[in-house]
Amino acid sequence: MREDVQDYYGRQLQGTQDLQTNACCDQAPPGWLKPILASLHDEVLSHYYGCGLVAPQLLEGARILDLGSGSGRDCYVLSKLVGAQGEVVGVDMTPEQLAIARRHQEYHREAFGHARSNVRFLEGYIEQLDELDLEDDYFDIVISNCVINLSPDKEKVLSEVQRVLKPGGEFYFSDVYADRRIPAHLKEDPVLYGECLSGALYWNDFENLARKTGFTDPRLVEDRPLTIENEAIEARLAPARFFSATYRLFKLPELEPHCEDYGQAVIYQGTIPGEEAVCRLDKHHHIERGRVFPVCGNTWMMLADTRFAEHFRFIGDFSTHFGIFEGCGTALPFGDPESGTEAASGSCC
Structure with a gap:
């Protein structure tokens, strides 16, 4: 299937207009991102096939790895956000996409006013990062945008991300998910696979799988349903439903399998740029500035043992356990506008 994916993205698709569904179509960008996108080269933008926004908070000076970097759009956005002291590495297996990304390195260096380019691109497979001489415990953040679904070995991808992340680092990525397992015969269809569906x-x-590879408490950041907008393809995949979702997975080995209550709380200082009023850790944790906000032990560690620590005050410790938070469920975490139901809480504090 690798060869089919390379052919689809390297030769069959000449731009976003060639996509047959909306699975690989991005959502409207937030206002703060629009000026950066406007500064990117047109060829980079026209060959972008992502499904979400992969720019978490607090990126200045960070080392970031982009899995499936394609034409380089996200890498160049992040190049601007990390600044001259940061570093962005893109990995992709498609020579045609890499050629576009590399062709415009100097263009973006000048556009961002950097003395030297802080971006580099490597050709390789995202499940074989060990063959690219990427160091253990090196990156602050790993991102990916609608690419992991294309990998034939998703467990190896997550294991390699776990290896290259620093302790306290995170995997922040968007991808396509289904509400059920997709039949094996549909995975053999190059169009359904290339469109990020099967x-x-x-x-x-x-x-x-995230828990198995060491990411004990995956946190959903945002999600939206995908409508596909191709009747023939939709009929072949029915009744499966698909969602674009952004998750963040922290490399914190002490995280527990469930949300445990130790009577802890945090107070947000209001010092994260762009989130001065409310820090949005994930879909269920919007933490207002100055408010005493009760948290489970896992959320405490996600804030105290990561780059977020200096932006919070911490109340309590792990000395007394009060049991599990109620509502720590395992229902479908995505909202379902068809039935009018809200997403079940994937965490409970």
Whole structure:
């Protein structure tokens, strides 16, 4: 299937207009991102096939790895956000996409006012990072945008991300997920696979795989339903439903399998740029400035043992356990506008 994916993205697709569904179409960018996108080269933008926004908070000076970097759009956005002291490395297996990305390195260096380019691109497979001489415990953040579903070995991808992340670092990525397991025969269809649909993981299989590879408490940041907008393809995949979702997975080995209550709380200082009023850790943790906000032990560690620490005050410790937070469920975490139901809480504090 690798060869089919390379052919699809390297030769068949000449731009976003050639996509047959909306699975690989980006959502409207937030206002703060629009000026950066406007500064990118047109060729980089026209060959972008992502499905979400992969720019978490607090990026200045960070080392970032982009898995499946394609034409380089996200790498160049992050190049601007990390600044001259940061570093962005893109990995992609498609020579045609890499050629576009590399062709415009100098253009973006000048556009961002950097003395030297802080971006580099490597050709390789995202499940074989060990063959690219990427160091253990090196990156602050790993991102990916609608690419993991295309990998034939998703467990190896997550294991390699775990290896290259620094302790306290995070994997922040968007991808396509299904509400059920996709039949094997559909995974053999190069168009369905190339459109990021038949290779999509069932959401619960993904969360279990994340835990298996050391990311004990995957946190959903945002999600939206995908409508596909191609009747023939939709009919072949029915009744499966698909979602674009952004997750963050922290490399914190002490995280527990469930949300445990130790009577802890945090107070947000209001010092994260762009989130002065509310820090949005994930879909269920919007932490207002100055408010005493009760948290489980896992959320405490995600804030205290990462780059977020200096932006919070911490109340309590782990000396007394009060049991599990109620509502720590395992239902479908994505919202379902068809039935009018809200997403079940994937965490409970």
